[in-house]
Amino acid sequence: MLKCLSIILTYTIFILPFILKSQVKKQGIPPIAKQITLEDKERKLITEVYDLLADNQDKKAYQKATNLSKLVKINYSKVKINLFLSKYFYKKSLLDSSIHYAQRALKLNHIPNDSIKNRTNGLIYELLGANYMIKGLYLESKKYHQMGIKATQKYNEEEFYYSHLHNLAINYMMLDNNETALRLFKQCLEYKKDEILTSLTYSNIGDIYGKLKDYKSSNYYLEKSKNLSKKIGDTYNYAATLISIGVNYRQQGYHHKAISFYNEAITISEKNGYDYIKLSSKFDLGISFMELKEYDKATLLFLNVISETEKLGILEEQMSSYAMLKQISLAQSKYKNSYTYLNKETKIKDSINKLQKSKEINELEVKYQTFQKEKEIKVLQVENANRELDLKNQEEAIKNLKLQQEIEKKEAQNKILSFQNTSEKKRNEIVLLKKDQEIQEAKLARQKSIKNSILYSFLILLIPIIGLLFTYYQKLQTQSELNKKQEEISNQKISALIKDQELKLIKASIKGQDKERKRIAQELHDSIGGNLAAIKLQLNNTVLNGDTKTITTINDQLDDTYEQVRNLSHNLIPKKFSENNFCDVLEEYFNNIGGTTSLSTSFAAYPRTEIDILDETLQIEIFKIIQELITNTIKHAKATSVELQLNLVENMINVLFEDNGIGFNTKDKATGIGFENIKNRLKKVSGTFHIDSRINRGTIVDIEIPKLTSINNKANYNH
Numbered sequence: 119m120l121k122c123l124s125i126i127l128t129y130t131i132f133i134l135p136f137i138l139k140s141q142v143k144k145q146g147i148p149p150i151a152k153q154i155t156l157e158d159k160e161r162k163l164i165t166e167v168y169d170l171l172a173d174n175q176d177k178k179a180y181q182k183a184t185n186l187s188k189l190v191k192i193n194y195s196k197v198k199i200n201l202f203l204s205k206y207f208y209k210k211s212l213l214d215s216s217i218h219y220a221q222r223a224l225k226l227n228h229i230p231n232d233s234i235k236n237r238t239n240g241l242i243y244e245l246l247g248a249n250y251m252i253k254g255l256y257l258e259s260k261k262y263h264q265m266g267i268k269a270t271q272k273y274n275e276e277e278f279y280y281s282h283l284h285n286l287a288i289n290y291m292m293l294d295n296n297e298t299a300l301r302l303f304k305q306c307l308e309y310k311k312d313e314i315l316t317s318l319t320y321s322n323i324g325d326i327y328g329k330l331k332d333y334k335s336s337n338y339y340l341e342k343s344k345n346l347s348k349k350i351g352d353t354y355n356y357a358a359t360l361i362s363i364g365v366n367y368r369q370q371g372y373h374h375k376a377i378s379f380y381n382e383a384i385t386i387s388e389k390n391g392y393d394y395i396k397l398s399s400k401f402d403l404g405i406s407f408m409e410l411k412e413y414d415k416a417t418l419l420f421l422n423v424i425s426e427t428e429k430l431g432i433l434e435e436q437m438s439s440y441a442m443l444k445q446i447s448l449a450q451s452k453y454k455n456s457y458t459y460l461n462k463e464t465k466i467k468d469s470i471n472k473l474q475k476s477k478e479i480n481e482l483e484v485k486y487q488t489f490q491k492e493k494e495i496k497v498l499q500v501e502n503a504n505r506e507l508d509l510k511n512q513e514e515a516i517k518n519l520k521l522q523q524e525i526e527k528k529e530a531q532n533k534i535l536s537f538q539n540t541s542e543k544k545r546n547e548i549v550l551l552k553k554d555q556e557i558q559e560a561k562l563a564r565q566k567s568i569k570n571s572i573l574y575s576f577l578i579l580l581i582p583i584i585g586l587l588f589t590y591y592q593k594l595q596t597q598s599e600l601n602k603k604q605e606e607i608s609n610q611k612i613s614a615l616i617k618d619q620e621l622k623l624i625k626a627s628i629k630g631q632d633k634e635r636k637r638i639a640q641e642l643h644d645s646i647g648g649n650l651a652a653i654k655l656q657l658n659n660t661v662l663n664g665d666t667k668t669i670t671t672i673n674d675q676l677d678d679t680y681e682q683v684r685n686l687s688h689n690l691i692p693k694k695f696s697e698n699n700f701c702d703v704l705e706e707y708f709n710n711i712g713g714t715t716s717l718s719t720s721f722a723a724y725p726r727t728e729i730d731i732l733d734e735t736l737q738i739e740i741f742k743i744i745q746e747l748i749t750n751t752i753k754h755a756k757a758t759s760v761e762l763q764l765n766l767v768e769n770m771i772n773v774l775f776e777d778n779g780i781g782f783n784t785k786d787k788a789t790g791i792g793f794e795n796i797k798n799r800l801k802k803v804s805g806t807f808h809i810d811s812r813i814n815r816g817t818i819v820d821i822e823i824p825k826l827t828s829i830n831n832k833a834n835y836n837h
Contacts, residue, residue: 160186160195167202171209180206197226197238204245211393211430213249220245240269240278247285251292252394254434254470260289280309284319296326314355317346321359328366336366357386357395365402373406380406397423397435404442413446420446437466653679699730700737701764704744708762711748718759728766732825739803740764740773740823743796747775747819750792755779755817766825773821781811 170179287302364379404419447456757779
């Protein structure tokens, strides 16, 4: 809404000073011998004041006008000074002061020359209408613009007529009478002499179509307004049009585009001091943030608008901002704040209604008093006329008798002539009607043939165009399908390459394990196997010979064999567990998995310190089980992420392993080789496990192992 009001301000700021200045120069007061020098002097001084305002030297112009208001003597000069002060305060957005000086100018306007008085009243009505519109009192504003239109029509003031018509259309638009507003705006486009007015009219027509959700028509007129404003250097309307375009984008849900237009309008407004455009931009920006649910930003903007509009006395925008704050509070369930904002909104609404009603009551009272006085004057005039008629009636009675006789003779003659003329006219009319009928029939026949020719030509052109369009459509559809298939093939190739890489890593790991098994078999065969064979032979000889020394040697060999078995067992245990903390080793292992595959890994342990001091044999079994789970995931799950949690609660170790893979039916695959290996390892440590998996919903493996189990089975590892 502020955008519409800013348009009025634009037109008045850039046009009205020049109009007022020209009026001062065109003053038509009849010359009086004693006032000629004083009149010329005052006219020159007032012209200088308007020149300063037109050159944007507002402060200097105001000081000079204030001094002149105390010095001027001629009534017309007083009118022009008050009109200037009203214009100055209007430009500074001090609306009540502007209305005060405009009303004073209206009371002082007793210029003898009726055309100048009427033209000056038209300017005053325009200022009053614009002020009341910005205050949100649209009915009052509408009244003054209607009075302005009446004043301009009296002396055919075309320029002022279209200015008032444009502002009257804005009033209808603000009162939601869009049909009437649109009709009046399109009338304004008939006036081609004022490009600023044309630009503003395009903008307002665009706003109406935007309110009616016809965004195509709205953007068409807004673009015309923007281009024309840019061409003529009208930065004010250019910025206002940016807001309207932003509102269209916001209403269609394109909030980020809308925000960029609002910010550009704010930048232009701050650079040029356009307060109303800035407030309008901030208000609409606040609505965008509110719809994006960025409530803090929206609240700050609405509070800022309220603060500025309170200073300027703009009631409508205060009420709208409180309404927005009420909605934000409701959305945030801040019902107390919402109730407070509702009260403030209602208070301002009541204030607007009260102002409207008081104006109407005062106006009716003035009309009633005027009517009573006019009635009394008419009664007196009738009485005087009756007295004069009584005196003249007697003299005129005789004259009337003579005249009556002459009139009767002439009437008889006129009746005969009239009858003759009527007959002649009817004959001529019949002839003309026949000719018109023949002309119309010829025109219709010609139009019909032209229409048929155009229709056949159009059909001839349309058929090949439809064929070309259909061929082009099929080509596009085929190309689209080819692109989709190529994309699917590319994705399959990439997936196959990733799988191959992961399988290579798994094969390398298995190859390392096989190599280690061969080394262990070699050690067992070469060292322990040889020793056991020698012991067997010596035992046979000893039994036969009963040699005590040989028995001692056999005992030494048994000790040596035991030591080799013990060393071999220790060599099989990873050095990482003896040299590093268990949780750190697991975390490093998981990080390495994530680095060498496409898996995203996550590891957590609690409490780490107690898990790190678990028995080493138990740590080894847990590590092997986790390796088995990782291998199964990489081979079968097609997962993108893996999570591992270790928890030690009340002497029970809990291993929770989860992936987001394709899952499986636990009844079909829970007895696979991988899970059989895990079961066998858990039997050694008295552990249990549970699998939760569903198709396309990933897999969760929950393992529980008693903390003391490894200690109870430690002997099994040492022997």
